[in-house]
Amino acid sequence: MAKTVQLSDEAYARLTAEKGDLESYSDVVLRLTGEKDPMRFVGRLKIREDFDEIMATMRRAEARSRRLRT
Numbered sequence: 001m002a003k004t005v006q007l008s009d010e011a012y013a014r015l016t017a018e019k020g021d022l023e024s025y026s027d028v029v030l031r032l033t034g035e036k037d038p039m040r041f042v043g044r045l046k047i048r049e050d051f052d053e054i055m056a057t058m059r060r061a062e063a064r065s066r067r068l069r070t
Contacts, residue, residue: 007015019028 015025015028018032019025023031
């Protein structure tokens, strides 16, 4: 059974940008909200690991700087 939904212009534009030539809007919604492939998040995890490493390096440098000032 089909349902009617209302989307903002921005949401519609984003959904349309995700839509492939042979996909329906239902296909896009199911693809975007369906079971997640864990491999999709590997890149994000790497970015997070890099961020955490940078923050740890900055904290160590700040602690060293404080010790040198005292």
